[in-house]
Amino acid sequence: MFSNDRWTEIVEALNANRMRTTLTAFGVFWGIAILVLLLALTNGLRKGVSSSELANFATNSMFMWTQGTSMPYKGLPRRRRFNYKIDDVAALKSQFPELKYVSPRNQLGGYQGANNVIRGMKTGAFQVNGDYPEFIKQKPMDILQGRFLSYSDINENRKICVIGPDVVKSLYDRNEDIIGSYIKINGVNFLVVGTFKISNSQGDSEEEANTIFIPFTTFNQAFNYGDIVGWMAITAKDETSITELKEGIFSLMRRRHTIHPEDKRAIGHYDLAAEFERFNGLFDILTIVGYFVGALVLMSGIIGISNIMLIVVKERTKEIGVRRAVGATPFTIKAQILQESLILTILSGMAGISFAAGVIWILNYILDLQGPVENFANPSVSMTVVFAALIILVGSGLLAGLIPANSATKMKPVDALRIE
Amino acid sequence: MGSNSLHVLKGINFNVEEGEMVSIMGSSGSGKSTLLNILGILDEADSGSYTLDGVPIKNLNEKLAAKYRNEFLGFVFQSFNLVNYKSALDNVALPLYYKGLKRRERMDLALHYLDKVGLADWSHHLPSELSGGQKQRVAVARALVTDPKVLLADEPTGALDSTTSYEVMELIQSINDEGKTILIVTHETDISNMTKRIVNLKDGVIIDDNSVEQVRIKQHV
Numbered sequence: 001m002f003s004n005d006r007w008t009e010i011v012e013a014l015n016a017n018r019m020r021t022t023l024t025a026f027g028v029f030w031g032i033a034i035l036v037l038l039l040a041l042t043n044g045l046r047k048g049v050s051s052s053e054l055a056n057f058a059t060n061s062m063f064m065w066t067q068g069t070s071m072p073y074k075g076l077p078r079r080r081r082f083n084y085k086i087d088d089v090a091a092l093k094s095q096f097p098e099l100k101y102v103s104p105r106n107q108l109g110g111y112q113g114a115n116n117v118i119r120g121m122k123t124g125a126f127q128v129n130g131d132y133p134e135f136i137k138q139k140p141m142d143i144l145q146g147r148f149l150s151y152s153d154i155n156e157n158r159k160i161c162v163i164g165p166d167v168v169k170s171l172y173d174r175n176e177d178i179i180g181s182y183i184k185i186n187g188v189n190f191l192v193v194g195t196f197k198i199s200n201s202q203g204d205s206e207e208e209a210n211t212i213f214i215p216f217t218t219f220n221q222a223f224n225y226g227d228i229v230g231w232m233a234i235t236a237k238d239e240t241s242i243t244e245l246k247e248g249i250f251s252l253m254r255r256r257h258t259i260h261p262e263d264k265r266a267i268g269h270y271d272l273a274a275e276f277e278r279f280n281g282l283f284d285i286l287t288i289v290g291y292f293v294g295a296l297v298l299m300s301g302i303i304g305i306s307n308i309m310l311i312v313v314k315e316r317t318k319e320i321g322v323r324r325a326v327g328a329t330p331f332t333i334k335a336q337i338l339q340e341s342l343i344l345t346i347l348s349g350m351a352g353i354s355f356a357a358g359v360i361w362i363l364n365y366i367l368d369l370q371g372p373v374e375n376f377a378n379p380s381v382s383m384t385v386v387f388a389a390l391i392i393l394v395g396s397g398l399l400a401g402l403i404p405a406n407s408a409t410k411m412k413p414v415d416a417l418r419i420e
Numbered sequence: 421m422g423s424n425s426l427h428v429l430k431g432i433n434f435n436v437e438e439g440e441m442v443s444i445m446g447s448s449g450s451g452k453s454t455l456l457n458i459l460g461i462l463d464e465a466d467s468g469s470y471t472l473d474g475v476p477i478k479n480l481n482e483k484l485a486a487k488y489r490n491e492f493l494g495f496v497f498q499s500f501n502l503v504n505y506k507s508a509l510d511n512v513a514l515p516l517y518y519k520g521l522k523r524r525e526r527m528d529l530a531l532h533y534l535d536k537v538g539l540a541d542w543s544h545h546l547p548s549e550l551s552g553g554q555k556q557r558v559a560v561a562r563a564l565v566t567d568p569k570v571l572l573a574d575e576p577t578g579a580l581d582s583t584t585s586y587e588v589m590e591l592i593q594s595i596n597d598e599g600k601t602i603l604i605v606t607h608e609t610d611i612s613n614m615t616k617r618i619v620n621l622k623d624g625v626i627i628d629d630n631s632v633e634q635v636r637i638k639q640h641v
Binding site for chain 1: 457460462463482483486487489490491495497501502503504505506514515517518519523562566
């Protein structure tokens with residue numbers, strides 16, 4: 001269909017009125033550029049927000065704690081307090097092989113609480129977490145010096161700790177060796193084996209910087225927690241959603257702690273996956289809005305092309321008459337008009353996509369120079385979007401040419417030739 | 421066209437043999453252009469029959485009509501009707517494009533016919549860079565390029581001064597000398613006298629149809 005001659009014909013026809021061709025093409029250029037830019041900005045917003053709000057914890061996770069029963073059950077009263085035990089963790093792992101990590105956690109003191117840590121003449125109030133080594137996989141953090149907790153620490157109840165940047169700031173002078181020094185938590189000496197920093201965190205950063213991690217078993221032994229587990233951070237494997245698993249987990253916990261099966265309030269939880277879903281849904285809608293608005297802008301460009309092709313056809317009525325007199329069939333005329341509009345649309349669309357790509361590149365360049373901006377990161381579009389845009393272009397190019405192409409051959413050649 | 425039908429031609433019966441050069445005369449409104457359009461398959465008669473080289477022309481679809489126009493007929497118009505953004509050569513080659521010839525063959529043939537009308541040196545000029553007579557000669561080359569059976573000319577000299585008119589007529593005469601059948605619509609007596617047969621139309625009927633002594637044009641330089 002696109003022989004060399006066709007190309008020549010089309011290029012000649014489009015070149016015949018270059019200014020008008022350019023102006024017409026600008027409509028589609030602008031439309032597709034806006035479509036791509038809108039999608040890229042939506043994407044940047046999505047990435048920015050998710051990296052700052054949620055991506056700092058494994059998304060297929062939930063936290064689970066106890067809140068006291070709300071129903072009497074098997075002779076036990078309501079408002080009974082209960083605690084998870086360390087063997088709940090093993091039970092969960094064996095009952096739910098779909099779970100990736102089950103991290104029991106305990107917590108002592110707290111951010112902005114009373115002073116609980118001493119080193120030499122310096123004191124500070126920090127949050128002390130008893131954790132398992134898996135925790136770093138659920139909440140990614142950068143180890144700046146030394147190491148994180150290990151299973152040997154757990155098994156041997158080692159009194160070691162990993163401390164956050166603000167702990168370092170308040171307990172150490174500059175240039176002091178941190179690794180290998182001791183700090184006293186609630187009267188117990190701990191060897192510092194590592195320092196961490198949580199990147200990409202927002203809001204909680206101060207609290208997180210004031211955190212000390214110690215092995216879970218050491219925590220329970222040193223601070224007399226026995227086998228109590230304060231709360232758990234549970235992550236499911238990628239192929240199963242934690243939201244689907246959680247009801248089963250709750251029932252198991254209710255059975256193990258003699259809680260009424262209907263007692264929803266006994267177990268508190270926060271489902272990160274569901275939050276993430278909701279939040280993803282929001283951005284899906286934003287993407288749809290982007291497509292919608294972009295497509296509407298593009299449509300006005302396409303109407304412009306259609307319009308101008310109609311005028312072109314009208315202007316060339318006589319030429320079309322001549323072409324038919326020398327043997328052009330209506331089909332070849334239609335095909336040429338269609339192809340002219342198609343080429344015009346695709347060329348201007350490609351230019352629009354390239355322009356948008358340039359703008360995105362500049363945006364990214366500025367973002368790189370400026371450093372991270374809140375809730376916005378790396379605006380970009382995937383190849384899928386580019387292909388979608390191309391398909392929209394081809395479709396709209398055909399659409400734009402259809403009416404003019406039909407009107408081009410509606411007139412009888414004898415009437416077309418009579419036009420002056 | 422239009423709701424009120426107007427019978428322009430009211431019973432025309434005539435034959436043109438191969439190799440004839442016929443002029444159709446008549447005042448405006450006599451139906452001579454309509455007759456030519458019907459002969460050129462640009463228009464269709466409401467009734468009656470038309471046979472072109474043994475092929476009945478009746479109820480053609482557009483595709484077939486386009487094919488016949490391309491292969492059997494060559495048109496020359498009063499206002500030249502060249503495609504203004506194409507060079508003389510491309511204009512001549514246009515019918516061959518629709519015939520489906522390869523570019524190389526098209527260009528060779530088109531150049532041959534341009535040469536024949538004496539415009540080989542002007543092949544890359546746009547119509548706007550040519551004089552009226554040159555344009556009409558390009559149009560004649562375009563009409564001849566598919567080697568049609570009949571050349572139909574609608575007031576071919578209508579937009580030209582008499583010197584140029586004679587040049588174009590001389591060209592048309594020389595084409596006729598090679599055996600091509602030619603029909604010319606004109607209202608100028610001196611032009612019709614250069615043909616071999618004059619058909620006079622008035623109000624849609626033939627009032628006379630005579631062979632005439634052809635006036636040959638002297639060689640102009």
